Each structure stands twice: as C-alpha cells, then as structure tokens.
Amino acid sequence: MQVLSIVHRTEYAYREPVRFGEHRLLFRPRDSHDMRLVDSRLTIRPASQVWWMHDVFSNSVAVARFDEPADRLVFESVVVVEHYPSRNTDFGIAEHARYLPFAYALDDLQDLGRTTARHHPDDGAIEAWARSFFTGDRTETMDLLRRMTESVRADFVYRPRFEEGVQSPAETLAHRRGTCRDFALLMMEAVRSLGLAARFVTGYVFDPAVEAGKAASPRAQDDPVVAPRLVPGGLPVQGAGATHAWLQVYLPGAGWVEYDPTNGIIGGENLIRVGVARDPSQAIPLQGTFMGPAEAFEKMDVSVDVLRGNVLESQAA
Numbered sequence: 001m002q003v004l005s006i007v008h009r010t011e012y013a014y015r016e017p018v019r020f021g022e023h024r025l026l027f028r029p030r031d032s033h034d035m036r037l038v039d040s041r042l043t044i045r046p047a048s049q050v051w052w053m054h055d056v057f058s059n060s061v062a063v064a065r066f067d068e069p070a071d072r073l074v075f076e077s078v079v080v081v082e083h084y085p086s087r088n089t090d091f092g093i094a095e096h097a098r099y100l101p102f103a104y105a106l107d108d109l110q111d112l113g114r115t116t117a118r119h120h121p122d123d124g125a126i127e128a129w130a131r132s133f134f135t136g137d138r139t140e141t142m143d144l145l146r147r148m149t150e151s152v153r154a155d156f157v158y159r160p161r162f163e164e165g166v167q168s169p170a171e172t173l174a175h176r177r178g179t180c181r182d183f184a185l186l187m188m189e190a191v192r193s194l195g196l197a198a199r200f201v202t203g204y205v206f207d208p209a210v211e212a213g214k215a216a217s218p219r220a221q222d223d224p225v226v227a228p229r230l231v232p233g234g235l236p237v238q239g240a241g242a243t244h245a246w247l248q249v250y251l252p253g254a255g256w257v258e259y260d261p262t263n264g265i266i267g268g269e270n271l272i273r274v275g276v277a278r279d280p281s282q283a284i285p286l287q288g289t290f291m292g293p294a295e296a297f298e299k300m301d302v303s304v305d306v307l308r309g310n311v312l313e314s315q316a317a
Contacts, residue, residue, distance in 0.1 A: 001084050003038070005311040006204050006272060006304070008243070009076045010286055013298040017069040023048075023288030025062040026202065026275045027077040034268055038080040039312050046070040057282070059275040064288075075286060080310045083206075085269040093142060094253030100139050101195055104252065112250060115197040119279055120189055122170040127193035129173055145249060145259060146266060148190065152183050153264030158238045162302070164287075166280045180238070180262040181245040181280050187261045188247050197250040202283040203274040205263065206306045207240035237270075238262050242304050243285045246271060272306065 008027055031037050044050065048064040055061050096102055104112060120126075133144045133151070157177040169186040172178040178186070188198040239245075239262050246260035256276075258268045265271065277283035290297070 001082055002308065003080065003310055004083050004206055004272065005078065005080045005307045005309060007076070007078050007307070007311065008204075008285075008304050009074070009302070011075075011301045012073040012290075013300075014071045014073075014290070014292070014296045015298050016292065016296050017071045018290045018292030018296050019069045020066040020073060021289035021291065023064045023066075023075075023286065024284075025064065025075060025077070026059060026283060026285050027062070027079065028060040029079060029081050029203065029272055029274050030059065030276070032273070034084045034086070035273065036082040036084075038082055038310065040077070040079045041312060042078075043074070043076040045072065045074040055282075057276055057278075059277070059283070069292075073290075078312055080312055081272060083272065085271075086267060087269055089142075089266055091142070091251065091254035091257055091267075093251050097141055097252040100134070100141050100144060102141070102252075103195075104197070104250075108250075108252065112197040115199050115250070115278055116192060116195065118189055118192050120169050120185070122168070122189075125173055126169055126186070126189050130190035130193050141251065144194075145191070145257075148187060149259045149261045149266055150264045152187060152261035153235065156183060156261075158183075158262060160242065162300075164284065179245075180260075183261045184245045184247045185280055187259065191247075191249055199248050199250075199256070200277050200280050200283055201246050201248055201258070201271075201273055201275070202277075202280075202285060203244055203246075204272040204304060204306050205237060205239050205244040205260070206270040206272065207237040208308070209237070235264070240304075240306065242302065243274075244271070245280070245283075248276065 029035060029037055044064055046066060046068050048066045050062055050064045053061050133147050155176060159177050161179045166181045166185050167178055169189040172182045172186045184200055191198050246258060248256040248258055250256055258271055259266055260271060275283045
C-alpha cells in the first residue's frame with residue numbers, strides 16, 4: 001500500500017470580468033478494493049455553491065454555480081488516497097474466455113449493454129488492426145490484449161493536446177499519434193470490434209521519478225539519472241503532470257481489467273482511477289461555460305502533481 005496525494009489546479013484568466021455558468025468537476029477518485037479515499041479539499045474562486053452527485057456511471061461529480069463575475073476562475077482539488085496496487089497479471093480469467101472468440105453469459109451481456117458496441121464506425125481499418133494481433137486458430141485473450149497494449153506504446157507517438165475532445169480512432173490509427181485519450185479510445189473500439197466490452201477511464205498516473213526530479217531541482221526532470229522508468233521495456237512514463245486516460249476491458253472471471261496503451265501498463269499499478277464511462281465525452285474532468293465576449297478569454301493553466309504521502313496532513317502540521 002502507498003499513500004498518494006493528487007494536487008490538480010486549473011486557472012482560467014479573462015481580460016475583463018465575466019459571468020460563469022454551471023461547472024462540473026470529475027476530480028474525486030472512486031473508492032474500491034484497490035483504492036481508498038483518505039481526505040480531500042476542494043477550493044474554488046470566486047465563491048460558489050457546490051453540491052455533489054453520482055452520475056449514471058456512479059462517478060462522484062461536484063457541481064458548482066456562481067453568482068459574482070470575476071476575471072479569474074480557479075479550481076484546486078487536493079485528494080489523498082491509499083493505493084493498493086497489484087503487480088500480479090494472472091487475473092483469473094474464466095476458462096471459457098481464455099481464447100478468442102468467446103461469448104459473454106446472457107446476464108453479463110444485459111448489464112454490459114453498449115460497452116460492447118462500436119461507437120465510432122470506420123471503413124474497417126480498426127477491426128483489421130485488431131485482428132492483426134490474432135496468432136492463429138487459438139489466440140489467447142490475455143495475450144492479444146497484452147500485445148495490443150504494448151503495440152500502441154511502441155508504435156505510436158504520444159503528443160499532448162490541451163483542447164477538449166478526442167480525435168477519431170481512424171485518425172489515430174492512420175497517423176499513429178495522439179494523446180492518452182486518443183489511444184484509449186482507439187483500443188476501446190478495437191476490442192469492441194472483437195466482441196469484448198470496454199469502457200473509458202479518466203484519472204491520474206503516478207511517476208516516482210518525476211516526483212524525485214521535482215524534489216531535486218527545477219531541471220531534474222530532464223536529468224537521465226531521475227528519468228521515469230516505470231513502464232515495460234524501461235521506457236519513460238507518458239501522461240504524468242496532467243489528467244490521464246486509459247481503458248478497462250471486461251473479462252469473465254477477472255472483471256474489469258485496466259489497460260493503459262499510452263504506457264503499455266496492464267493492471268492498476270500507478271494508475272489512480274477517478275471516473276469511468278462508456279465514451280470519453282462522458283468523462284471530462286472539468287467542463288463549464290462563461291458569459292461574456294469570446295475575446296475576453298485569455299488563457300488556461302493546468303497543473304497536476306501526484307506525490308507520495310499525505311500533503312493535507314503535512315500542511316495541517
């Protein structure tokens with residue numbers, strides 16, 4: 001078990017005071033057997049009325065409404081979790097699901113619903129790419145998913161993009177580049193084309209080397225001595241310092257299993273799950289509106305730090 005603190009700060013700047021519409025925040029991690037929420041603090045400026053709700057996926061969502069105009073809008077979320085990651089990749093998949101293709105039990109299929117259905121039709125390229133990972137008449141389910149996950153990490157170029165939304169899976173496949181959200185959606189659509197259920201996950205990734213670099217010096221993140229070395233093959237972690245995205249695949253006997261194609265990670269180690277959804281558009285970490293001239297918007301700054309220890313406890317002391 002490790003205690004981790006996530007400090008997520010977003011600031012919007014405007015050239016003149018504007019009014020703000022309702023904002024929805026998906027920052028609070030999901031409690032489970034592998035993660036427990038210990039403490040949290042949410043600070044919003046200007047003052048707002050905040051209430052909490054569970055969305056259709058049982059994600060914990062904060063809703064903020066504002067009365068006063070302002071030229072700055074700041075959201076700072078600090079959450080502390082106990083994380084219980086497992087490095088065991090023997091997920092106990094049911095015997096009938098060990099090889100592809102397989103069929104879900106009717107009861108499971110009714111509840112899995114549209115997580116098995118393609119959401120972004122294309123010309124067949126996604127399914128062809130997915131089927132390229134078959135090894136013959138008897139392709140092991142876990143082996144195919146592993147090779148697909150590692151293929152994205154090895155063959156695609158990660159390019160951060162701060163605009164909202166995702167590019168189409170067909171575009172990601174054609175250009176072999178994208179963000180973590182793009183890669184998650186591509187793999188979701190690929191496994192769905194094989195009849196598997198998949199859902200989108202938004203959250204954070206913990207990189208101990210980045211934390212060590214920040215503690216050492218402002219430029220230590222560029223120092224090869226502290227370069228991140230968490231993912232398979234000794235490659236650097238991608239997606240730290242911002243919100244992160246990956247997917248889960250439902251496997252009989254094992255349940256929802258985490259796959260992070262951006263980093264080639266299988267299982268939940270160093271992944272801090274916040275929200276799950278059928279489609280990325282349903283799991284936007286922060287969304288809202290403002291009322292005023294379009295040219296009033298000046299900039300947005302986002303920072304995310306995932307650190308060992310309880311920062312709220314340290315601040316209180």
